[in-house]
Amino acid sequence: xxxxxxxxxxxxxxxxxxxxxxxxxxxxxxxxxxxxxxxxxxxxxxxxxxxxxxxxxxxxxxxxxxxxxxxxxxxxxxxxxxxxxxxxxxxxxxxxxxxxxxxxxxxxxxxxxxxxxxxxxxxxxxxxxxxxxxxxxxxxxxxxxxxxxxxxxxxxxxxxxxxxxxxxxxxxxxxxxxxxxxxxxxxxxxxxxx
Amino acid sequence: xxxxxxxxxxxxxxxxxxxxxxxxxxxxxxxxxxxxxxxxxxxxxxxxxxxxxxxxxxxxxxxxxxxxxxxxxxxxxxxxxxxxxxxxxxxxxxxxxxxxxxxxxxxxxxxxxxxxxxxxxxxxxxxxxxxxxxxxxxxxxxxxxxxxxxxxxxxxxxxxxxxxxxxxxxxxxxxxxxxxxxxxxxxxxxxxxxxxxxxxxxxxxxxxxxxxxxxxxxxxxxxxxxxxxxxxxxxxxxxxxxxxxxxxxxxxxxxxxxxxxxxxxxxxxxxxxxxxxxxxxxxxxxxxxxxxxxxxxxxxxxxxxxxxxxxxxxxxxxxxxxxxxxxxxxxxxxxxxxxxxxxxxxxxxxxxxxxxxxxxxxxxxxxxxxxxxxxxxxxxxxxxxxxxxxxxxxxxxxxxxxxx
Numbered sequence: 001x002x003x004x005x006x007x008x009x010x011x012x013x014x015x016x017x018x019x020x021x022x023x024x025x026x027x028x029x030x031x032x033x034x035x036x037x038x039x040x041x042x043x044x045x046x047x048x049x050x051x052x053x054x055x056x057x058x059x060x061x062x063x064x065x066x067x068x069x070x071x072x073x074x075x076x077x078x079x080x081x082x083x084x085x086x087x088x089x090x091x092x093x094x095x096x097x098x099x100x101x102x103x104x105x106x107x108x109x110x111x112x113x114x115x116x117x118x119x120x121x122x123x124x125x126x127x128x129x130x131x132x133x134x135x136x137x138x139x140x141x142x143x144x145x146x147x148x149x150x151x152x153x154x155x156x157x158x159x160x161x162x163x164x165x166x167x168x169x170x171x172x173x174x175x176x177x178x179x180x181x182x183x184x185x186x187x188x189x190x191x192x193x194x
Numbered sequence: 195x196x197x198x199x200x201x202x203x204x205x206x207x208x209x210x211x212x213x214x215x216x217x218x219x220x221x222x223x224x225x226x227x228x229x230x231x232x233x234x235x236x237x238x239x240x241x242x243x244x245x246x247x248x249x250x251x252x253x254x255x256x257x258x259x260x261x262x263x264x265x266x267x268x269x270x271x272x273x274x275x276x277x278x279x280x281x282x283x284x285x286x287x288x289x290x291x292x293x294x295x296x297x298x299x300x301x302x303x304x305x306x307x308x309x310x311x312x313x314x315x316x317x318x319x320x321x322x323x324x325x326x327x328x329x330x331x332x333x334x335x336x337x338x339x340x341x342x343x344x345x346x347x348x349x350x351x352x353x354x355x356x357x358x359x360x361x362x363x364x365x366x367x368x369x370x371x372x373x374x375x376x377x378x379x380x381x382x383x384x385x386x387x388x389x390x391x392x393x394x395x396x397x398x399x400x401x402x403x404x405x406x407x408x409x410x411x412x413x414x415x416x417x418x419x420x421x422x423x424x425x426x427x428x429x430x431x432x433x434x435x436x437x438x439x440x441x442x443x444x445x446x447x448x449x450x451x452x453x454x455x456x457x458x459x460x461x462x463x464x465x466x467x468x469x470x471x472x473x474x475x476x477x478x479x480x481x482x483x484x485x486x487x488x489x490x491x492x493x494x495x496x497x498x499x500x501x502x503x504x505x506x507x508x509x510x511x512x513x514x515x516x517x518x519x520x521x522x523x524x525x526x527x528x529x530x531x532x533x534x535x536x537x538x539x540x541x542x543x544x545x546x547x548x549x550x551x552x553x554x555x556x557x558x559x560x561x562x563x564x565x566x567x568x569x570x571x572x573x574x575x576x577x578x579x580x581x582x583x584x585x586x587x588x589x590x591x592x593x594x595x596x597x598x
Contacts, residue, residue, distance in 0.1 A: 010413065017412075018341075025343030031225070032348060114225065118286045125288075133412055 016064065016144035017129045023056050024121040031114045035107065042101045047174075053093065053117070054178035055155045057086055059148045060124075062186040064132070067144065071131040078127050085120040092116055093175055147186065154185030196508045199456040200490065200501065204483030210271045217277055220470070221284040224291065228467045229351045230515040233299045235282045235471070236292075237515075240399030241392065241458055242276035245269075248451055252444055261492060268485050275478050282471065289407045290338050290416070294349045296400050297334055300327035301354055303396055305518035307389045308525075310511070316386055319374055319437055320393065321525050322532060322539065323430055328359030328522060330423050332578065333562045336569040337419055339577045347579045353517050357580040360530055361595035362562035365426045366554050368546040371534040372432040379439035379446070384506035387438070388454045392513070394434040401427035415568055418561035445493040449501045452486040461513040519581065527585040566593045 010018040030049040037045050065082070069075045092113040099106050132141065155178055222232060249269040253262050283292060304327060308320035335346035335356045346356050377386050404427055408420025442450070459479035466472035490501040532539045533547055543551075554560070559567075569576055576593040584590045588597070 021341060022343040028225075028344060028348070111223075111226065115223070115286070118225075122286050122288065130412070 012145070013149075014142045014145060015138070016141045016148060017132055019145045019148060020056075020060070020064065020129065021125060023052070024125070027052055027056065027117060027121070028114075031110070031117075034101075034110060039102070046096075046101055050093070050097070050175050051155065051178055053089075054175045055152050055182055057090075058155075058179045058182035059151045059186070061086075062151065062183060063144055063147050064128070067135075067140070068128050068131050071135050075131060078131065082120065082124055082128055085116070085123060089113065089116040089120055090175070097175060151182050151186045154188075155182045197460060198508045199453060199460075199483055199486055200505065202483045203487060204480040204485075207267060207271070207484050207488065210274075210481050210484070212274055212278070217274060217281070219278055219281050219474070222282050222468075222471075224284045224287045225348075229295070229298065229349065229353055230302075231466065231468045231471055232283070232295050233302060233515050234462045234466065234475075235279055236296055236299045236399075237303055237392075237396055238458060238462065238475075239276060239280040240396040241455060242272055242279055243399050243402070244391075244395035245272045245451055245455060246276060247398075248447070252448065255444065261496075264488060264492065268488060271481060271485070275481065278474060279478075282474075288342060289410060290334065290342065291349055293334050293404075293407075294331065294338060294346050296403060297327055297331035298350050298354050299396060300400060301331055301522065302515055302518055304393060305521050305525075306514060306516070307393055309518070309521060310513075311386060311389055312383045313377065313386050315375065316377060316390065316437060318539065319433065320389070321529055322534070323393070323397075323433060324522065324525060325360040325529060325532075326362070326365050326426065326430070328526070329362050329365075329562075330426070332356055332358055333362055333419065333423070333565055335579075336577045337416060337565050340565065340569050340572060341413055341416060345577065345579070350579075352579075355519050355522065355578075355580050357578040357584055358586075358589045358593060358595070359522075359526060360532075362423065362426070363555070363560035364533065364551075364595075365429065366550055366560075367429065367534055368550045369429075369432070371536065371546060372429045372436075373537060374433060374436045375537045376437055376439045376441075379442050379504070382439075384504070385510045387450055387504075388457055388510065390434065390437040391450060391454045392458065394431065394438065397427060397430040397434055401431050415561065415565055419565050422561045443497055445489075445497040446499075446504055448489045449486070449493050449504065452482060452489040453501075453505055455482045456486055457509050458513060460509055464512045465514055523585050530586055563594075 012019040012022045027049070030045060030052055033045040034042055034049055060082075065079045069079050072078075092109065096106065096109050096113060099109065132144075135141075222235070224232075246269060249265050249272065253265045253269075256262050256265070287295075301324065304320050304324045308317055308324055311317040311320060331346070331350075331354070338344060338346055350356065377390065379387075401424065404420050404424035408417060408424055411417050411420065456479060459475050459482055463472055463475035463479055466475055493499060493501050531541045533543065534540070535544050535546075558564075566576060570593070589595065
C-alpha cells in the first residue's frame, strides 16, 4: 500500500488557515447569540461580536493579506476584492453601532451584516486561503498563527476606549478604535522581533 | 384531500420553458430558513436529477425517433426544474453544511417512509438504511466542529438528533450482500413503488454529491471521510434500486417517475412554510401534471395498457418532513447490530462480511473512526446533540463502538 496521507485536521495553534476558519465559526456563533438574547445579554454579546470582528479583520489585514498578495499571481486582485467586502461590512457595522440593541431596526440590520460577513468569510476561504495553503510552507503558516494569536491577546477586552483614544472613538466607534489598537500591537510585536 | 393527478391537466408543454430571469431564484438564508424547507429542496433536487438521468438512459435504449423527441422536450423542462430547485441552496453555506443537510434529509425522509411503508420487507430495508445515514450525520457533525468550530445543531435546529447510529466502519459489506429482493410490480401497493423510487433517487443524489465535492476539501481527514461515506452511498444505491421490480417496462417506469414527481410536489406544496418556495412547488406540480399526461399517452400507445392499472386511484397521504426522534431511537434500540447476508438480515458478522472488512481495514482504521479520534483529542469529547440518554448503553459515554 502507498503511504497514507497525513492524518487529521490542521491544528489551529500551528496553522493560520485553520485558525481563521475556526474564527469564522466563532463569529457566526456570536451572531447566533446576539440574535437569541435580549437586553443587557444582547448588549454584552454584541460587544463581544464587535470585538471579535475588529480583532479578526485587523489581524487579517496586517498578517494575512500581505502574504496572500504575494502568494500567487492575481493575489493583489484577490485581496482587493476582500477589502471591498470588508469595507461593505464595516459600513453595515457602523450603522449598527449607532443603534441601541433594543431598537426595532437593530435585528434586521444585524441579519444584513451577518450575510455580508458570511459572504466575505466564505470568499476568503475559497479564493484567498487556498493560496496560503498552496505555498506549502507549514512553518510560515505556524508563524502567522502565532502572530495572529499575539494580536488577539493585545486587543482591549472591552470596546470602551481608554482616555487617549476617547476623542477618536467618539467619532469612529469602538470597532475602529479596537482596530487601531490591534494594528499598533502588531507593529509593536514586529518591532520587537526585529 | 383526494387529488388524482390522472384527472388533471397542467401547463401545456410548449409554454413550460422559463427565461433566465425566471430561473434566477433567490437563495435561502441558511441561518434563518426552516431546516425542512432546505430538506425539501435537497430531496426534490434528487428527484429531478433522477428524472433527467432516467430519461437519458431511456433515450439511449429507444429506437423510435418520435419518442426520443418527446423525451428530449420533457427532459429539457426537467433540467430547468432541477436548476430552479437546487439553486435555492445558498452559496454562503460551506460544502460541509450542505452535507449535514443532506444527511438530515436522509434521516427524516427515510424514517418517514419506513413508518408509512405497508410492506414489511420494504419497511425493513428502509429501517436498515436509516441507522446508517443517522451515523453519517453524527460523523460529519464531528468533522464540522473539528474544521469550522460550529455545532451541527445550528443546521439541523433541534429537529433531528445527532448521536451514534450503526457505526459507519461496519457499513462496508460484500457487494453482493447489498442486493435486496424486489417488490412484485403486479401485486405491490402503488405507494411502495413511490417510496422505493423516492429513496433511491435521494441516495443516488447523495452519492453523486459526495463523489464530486469530496476532493474539493483541503483537509486530509475531510477528503478521506467523503471517500468512505461516498462508498457507502454506492452500497445504498445498490440496496434501494434493487427493491424496484426490474421487470417494469420502460413505459411503466416513466409513468412511475412522473407520477412520483406529482406526488412529491403536491406533498411539499401542502406543507411548505416559505411562500416563495411554495409557489415554486405549485408551479412545478402544474408542469409535472402535463409530463405525467405525456408519459401516460406513451404507455397506452406502446405498452397497450392503462396507466391506472399500475397507479393508485388517488395520491397517497402527503409525504412529510417532520421530526422522527422517537422512531429513530426505537429502531436503534432494536436493529443496531444488523448486517445483511444475501437478501436477508443477520446479527452475526459472517465470513463474507469479515473478509470485506479485513480487505478495507488492513491499512489502518476507517476515516469515520479517525475523525472521531481527532475530535476526541481536540475537544476531549465527541459532538452529539441528543435529548435523553442514548438507547444503547455502550454508546452513551464513548463513541468507540469497538469497545462494546
